[in-house]
Each structure stands twice: as structure tokens, then as C-alpha cells.
Amino acid sequence: MEKKVRTICFDCHSKCGVVLTVDDGKIVRVEGDPDHPVSEGILCVKAFSAKEINEHPDRLKYPMKRAGKRGEGKWERITWEEALDTIEKKIREVCEEYGPQSVIISQGTGRGSNHFLDRLNNTWNGGGKVWPTHVCLLPNLAQTHVTYGRMFHPHEACDYRNSGSIVTWGTNPIRSRQYSGLRILDAKRGGAKLVTVDPVFRDIAAKSDLWVPVRPGTDGALAMGLANLIFKSGYYLNAKDLLTTWTNAPFLIDNDQQMMLRENAISDVGDAGEEHYVVWDENSNGPAIWYPETESFDRENVQPALEGEFELTLVDGTKKMFRTALQQYKNEVSKWTPEEVSKVTWTPEEKILKMFEIITNPTDGKPSLLTAYLGACMMTTNALQSGRAITILQLLLNPPLDDKGGILFNTFWEFMLDPKITAYDRVPEKLRLGYDKHPMYTQVYGKANIPGEVWKSMITGEPWPVKVMISVANDPLGCFEDSKTVHEALMSDILELNVNMDYWLTPGGELADIVLPAAHWSERTGVFDEELYPEPCPFIIPQIAVDPPGEAQDDWYFQRELGKRFDPELWPWESSEEMQLWRLKEFHGVDVTYEEAAKQGYYVVYGGEHRVTKQHEKGLVKFMTPTAKIEIYSEQMPAYGYNSPLPSFTEPFESPYSTPELYEEYDLCLTTGGRDYPFYHSAWTNIARQRIIEPWPYIEVNYEDAQERQISDGEWLWIESPRGKIKAKARVTKGIIKGAVSMARPNYKDACPELNLPGFGWDQANPNILIPSYGCDPGFGAAPMRSSLCKISKFEQ
Amino acid sequence: MAKKVGVLVDLDYCVGCYACQSACQDYYQLPVTETYMRVINNKPDIVDGEAQMFMAPFPYRLDKCAYCLEQEGEAPCGKICIGKALHVDEIEKLEKLANESDFRTLLYQ
DSSP, X not given: OEEEEEEEOOSSTTOOEEEEEEETTEEEEEEEOTTOTTTTTOOOGGGGGHHHHHTOTTSOOSOEEESSSTTSOOEEEOOHHHHHHHHHHHHHHHHHHTOGGGEEEEESSOOSOHHHHHHHHHHTTOOOEEOGGGTSSHHHHHHHHHHXXXXXXXXXXXXGGGOSEEEEESOOHHHHOHHHHHHHXXXXXXXXXXXXXXXXXXXXXXXXXXXXXOOTTOHHHHHHHHHHHXXXXXXXXXXXXXXHHHBSTTSEEEGGGTEEOBHHHHSOOGGGGGGOEEEEETTTTEEEEEETTTTEESSSSOOBOSSOEEEEEOTTSOEEEEEEHHHHHHHHHTTOOHHHHHHHHOOOHHHHHHHHHHHTSOGXXXXXXXXXXXXXXXXXXXXXXXXXXHHHHHHHTOOOBTXXXXXXOOGGGGGGGOHHHHOGGGSOTTOSTTTTTSHIIIIIISOSOOHHHHHHHHHHOOSSOOOEEEEESOOHHHHSSSHHHHHHHHHOSSOOEEEEEESSOOHHHHTOSEEEEBOOGGGOOOOOOGGGSOSSOOEEOOOOOSOOSTTOBOHHHHHHHHHHHHOTTTOOOSSHHHHHHHHHHHHHOXXXXXXXXXXXXXXXXXXXXXXXXXXXXXXXXXXXSTTSSBOSSOTHHHHTTOSOSSOOOOOOSSSTTTOHHHHXXXXXXXXXXXXXXXXXXXXXXXXXXXXXXXXXXXXEEEHHHHHHTTOOTTOEEEEEETTEEEEEEEEXXXXXXXXXXXEESOOOOSOBGGGTBOOOXXXXXXXXXXXXXXXXXXXXXXXXXXXXXXXEEETTO | OOOOEEEEEETTTOOOOSHHHHHXXXXXXXOTTOOSEEEEEOOOEEXXXXXXXXXXXXXXXXXXXXXXXXXXXXXXXXXXXXXXXXXXXXXXXXXXXXXXXXXXXXXXX
């Protein structure tokens, strides 16, 4: 008897709606769900593996504990009870002897489990979390938060369909979040022009009107060069109202101090004036004071000058010139002529000019949008400053704020970090490894441990030992940079209990002491992260379609069962359905039974037709920056260790210009991590349906670079960096900037027996072997996965 | 006699993502090595100094497309296409679509 079940594929963050046809307990057909408000019925290849994954013989079916030495490969089946008993006992012992900071929980990309995993982390008041958020998502969010004072993703919460031009900047929405790819292609049908900035020419570039190749890690220079052209042409004056009214662009700055001018520098008002700022009022031809606390000036009818330099008298009687923030930025970017940009980014000048022409001439005068979400500003030495340059460039293009065709303020992004679900309020502040190293990450945005410091503490026991690690939906050997160090850490005796919950026994799982079997999306309910959708943000109730194999359970089961042993009040639920309903009620205000919710399928409480526009004009959204304005000029950046309150360009830590001696040997600019259709991070290379599409690890090599090295398409190459050596097949292409090479994200760890294809384990074809944890972004610690140096050589050399 | 069925691809919107290939494989429960809708992703080329790339599905068996269309009303491959670039229909209707479009199309008949 066939039945159709509505659910969600969460093999990646797109979380597309799926309708599975189930017959006699088995999946027989996979279809998209046209009712899903975000995916609208589209699917990619990954969803079609549902049956293969559900029925795969290698699925973990039972909890197991290791029976020999760690990594020896000997396992003994145990019950869930025994597994949970062992884990609980060990955590209690460790918390008693060493403190909760010695228990670490890791996750990978995190889908549907983030909030409750955080809650588990915080259940024993430890907050020991190691996530890849130092490289992914958060670097982008942190700089947009510094700028806008809101946690949302302006580079993604864009109304693409109503725009006139879209730049995909180091990001490929067709592969990394299909709902945006869908909307961008729809925008193209509506006449919008597309531009792709990327070292590599892929499908998104092929559908764009212009491909702008850049040397990996140099996007900030391009963004500043475009800002310069926008200033020189006067185009920025279209944004005069936006910049003057909603940003601190007109605020006077004291550039020597890298600070905005304060009221008490020019008036004897004492401490009160420390939090008040100064503009030049064109109406009264003198300074006016801005009070962030009341969001008002000290007088009526102030017309702040957007640019210029003005003389003011300080309290000690001396006179000094002060520029507006915009004037300062205008001056600073003036050196970034197309010629100078081209020298740095290796982009032909005419392409820079063509890009400028397109973004300043959007079709039908509709808005001009940039998306760098999961893009250029994430994984380089200059990640956040590059991101700031792109974010500010977007503002200079005069996007509608929270309105049609523009950037949308999705305020519910804060759900992700809300203590009501994450229990962050239980976390002791300073107990994080690397606390002072990258404060913007450990202390503010990530509230997590620096991965490199976690491995160090497992190896050395300093500053305190990590004794327990629990990985949920994470293969640490595939996830993090500097894989060799991760391996050494997981093998160390200081780490006494290593737990890994996954669908399979991954290379990371092979080093575990206990492995737990996880349920796949067709086998579970309970997944949200609705805040990661752009607009609308539906809350989804996926239905269980088929049974998981053996005793596999969803992540929430594990989190709940372990959590309630420590704090039953924090984990009052008996089922994942209950947890789902709790979230729906507490965060969306919808109080229904599970049957009603399942029937409804999707709730769009925020967004869609309920969406309020221009919330900032209605006082519904405030920019929670020190100035209560969108900050073009941010004092927070130098406070976090960056070299300027404005965007700036720094060479990647390893590059032809920053390390010329190294470049003599490692003569190619390496970018890694690009998305492939059939896989997702280090997963699915064992799935025949997916592996058949890209059977071998590959490295994209420029056609001319290949010829110079006599490299033929498909031949095996060694790829080496100062960190290590891996292999991949050459993919010779005209579609990559000369001097750069690109390795996609998957590490091909699994064999695929059905296709007789080999696995490459954790270290043979894993780009993360080549990437260090140093050379990262200073304030945030974003590891340089997208810009480092390497060399390639033929196998027989 | 049933009208002849063909396949139209909007070349400027196909991204070569293999979803249609997978959908066809799934619908017809074919082994993983086979499909009636094979996606061809060529390599980037340089045309007048600009990079370009050809990608499109190729329907080996239009009779299978016709059967599928008759059974389903709308081909599953076209339904899931991210670029709305794949149309399985009567050839007359596809010709009309092609003539009305101001971008490049490829008609299989």
C-alpha cells in the first residue's frame, strides 16, 4: 500500500521540501514538494539518494564501543542505555575532577540540531563547543553585525526576484543554497543582469553576463576599487539619503585616534558627552550633536554633511580639521584605481570597469544587489575586512532597506542564539580555549572554542586538558583545517572518551571509543533552523517516512536522553515531536497538536504575507550599534584587533607578494572548499548515486599552467603545501584564473563498493591537510581555506 | 494518434546540476549507471575572449518522455529544475515556447 509522506531533505542547508512515496516500508519515489514556501518544488541530486542511504548495508545500526585499541577497528555492540550510562558517568567524573570546560562537543555544518546541541553543551554549565563557525557563516555574519547591529544576513536576505542586477561574490547559490539559486535565475528571467566574482568559472558564472576572475583572497581590493569608481563617478550620490539618514557616514571622525569625534571633545559636558557623536550641520553651518540613546540630534532640522572636512574648536581652545567618515573612506579608496586593483587581484582592468558598469546600471533602475553569503569573506587572512568592503559597497549602491528588491531585515535570526533554547545564559564566560586569541569569535559571535586550541589541549593538556569529546553529525578529520593535528589530538591519551554519532563509521568515528547510530532525514522528524532561510522563513514539520535501520535514532533523541540525566528540567520532553512543538510555540506563538502541525506542514509566521517592510522606519528594527546607525565606520573593528575602522586590504598570509621566497617553490594560489553537486562537505562519497557523478578527487588547473607543466587532463597529481601532501586528478580548464588552482570540498574519504571506487581516507585527498590553523583572520580566527600556496607535480616525478 | 512529444531546454538557464538526470533515474527505477535523461556538462571554452560553457540534458528516449508525460501530466525532471529550464511537452507547444523566448533554446524532437 503506497503512501506519500511530506518531509525535508537536509543533506545540505537548502532543506528542500520532499514528498517521498513509501510502499511497504520502503522508499520507492522521490519528488519535490511544490508547497514548500522556500524551495517551491526544486530538488538536487542528493535528495534522490534517500532510498540508497536508508537501505545501505554500511549504516551504523547499533551503539558500539571499541573492543581493542583506539583506531584498531575492533567493536562490540552495546545498548543505548549502556552507551548513555558510560557517557554520563565519564562526564560527571571529568566535571568533578577537571571542570566542565574539559568536555567538548563538536558539530560540523550543523543542520536541525544546532540549537539543541548548544543546549546539551550548556547543560553541565561548560559551554565547551568546537564548531567550524570560525570559518563558515559566522565570519560573514560578524562583520554584517558590526555594520548593521543586527544578526541577520543582508547578503542573503535579499529580494532577488525584484532586483535589476545581482553579483554572486565568491559564492555559488546554485550549489550551496538552491532556494537562492532558484530566485537568482528567476531574477535573470525578469531581466536582471548577473555578475560572478570567482577565481573559477562554474555554472553560476556561465549563466552570468560577466565573469570577474580574481586571485584567491583578494576580493577586498576589488570591492574597494569598485567603491572608488562609485565615488569618482558620483554614483554614490544616489545613496545620499540612505547614507545620511541611516548610517554614520556623515559622522565626523578623528582619524589619528581611529575614532569618531565625541561631543565632549568639543564641548565641556563631561562624561555624558562620551557617548554622543558629532556631525556638521549644513543648515546651521556648525557642529550638531547626535544622541544615540534617543536617536535624535540636539536641535531640529539638521542636515548632516555627507562629505568634507570641517574645522572645529576643541575644549582646550585649539582648532583641528575633522572629516566625515565617508570622506575618510573616499580618500582611502582613491588609491584603488582599476590599475592598482588589477595588480593585486590579477583581474583584467576592462573586467573591473565592465563590472562597475553593470552594477551601476541595473535593469529598469531596479535595485543592484551583492551576495557574498558563504562567499568571499569567510576563509582568508583578511576575511572580515574583505567582508566589510563588500557590505559597504552594497550600501553605496543604494539598496532598498527592508523593502522590495533590496536587503530584508529578518529579525528572527536571533532565534539561533536565543538562550531560551540554547541555554547560553548558563555558560561561564572565560572557559573557552583560545579565549584571548580571537576574541571576536570566542567572546562575541561564536561563543566557542578555537579548534586549533582544542586539539592542542588534547595533545598537551594545556591550559587545561580536554578529556571528553562528543561529535554529533561531524567527522572531525574531514571538518577542520590542519587535519594532521586533529588526528594526533583524537589519538592522544589525554582524551579519554571520544564519542561519535553519525550514519556511518567515518574516519573520525574509527578513532572513537563509542559510536552511536544516527537517523537520516527520511527516518526522523524534527529539523528546523528556519532562521537560516532567507525570506519567507517557514517552520517545518517533516514527517517520518521510513524506519531507521536497527536502533538508529535522531540527534535530538541523544541530546534529550543525555541532557535529562544531568538536568531533567532543561530537557522536559519525551519525544522529538514534543521538542518540535515546543519550538513552534515558544518562538512562533503557534500552539497546536502534533497531528494538526503535521497536517499543516509549514508555518510562515514571520515573512511571506505577514512581512512588515521598512521596519527600521517604523521603529520595529533598531540598528544596535554604539551610534544606533548602520556603521560604515566601526570602532569595534580596531577593538577586535583589526587595523582600521574602515575596510582595508591585507595580502593573504601566504601569497606571491607576502611570501615571495615561499612562492618560488609553492607557485600556485590555492583555493579549497568549493561546492560540488553530488556531495556535501566530506559526506556521501560512499553513495553510488552521487559518487558516479564525480567519481574521483580533482583539482582544477588553468589550461596554460597545465601546458607549462606538461600536465594532461585526468592525470594524477601530487598537491603539496608546507603542511602536507595529497593527491587528485588534474582537471585542466580554461575556466580558472591563471596562477590559481582549486580543489572542491569533498575529501573522498569513503570507498564506494557498488561502483568499485576507492576511498581516500582522511588524509590522501583531503584539501584540509594543506591548510593551517595559523595565517587566519586576526580578530575572528577564520582559517585560510580559500587562500594559501601550493605546488603540483606529476606522479612520475 | 497522440501528438509527438519532445524536450525543450532553455540553454541560458540550465546549470548542469544533474537533478533531472537523477529524477528520471528515480522515476524509472533505473540502475545508478543509467538514465534516459543524460546531462552533458562540457568544459569552459573561450569565445571572443569570454569564458562560456555548454551544459544541457540529452533525452535518449523521447518515447519514454512521452510515456512519463502521459502518466504524470508534468514530467518530474522539469518540475524539479532550479532554472525552470526543462520542458517536456507536445512539439507544437515547445516550438511556440522556443519562438517566444528571447534566449537560446535547444529543441529535441
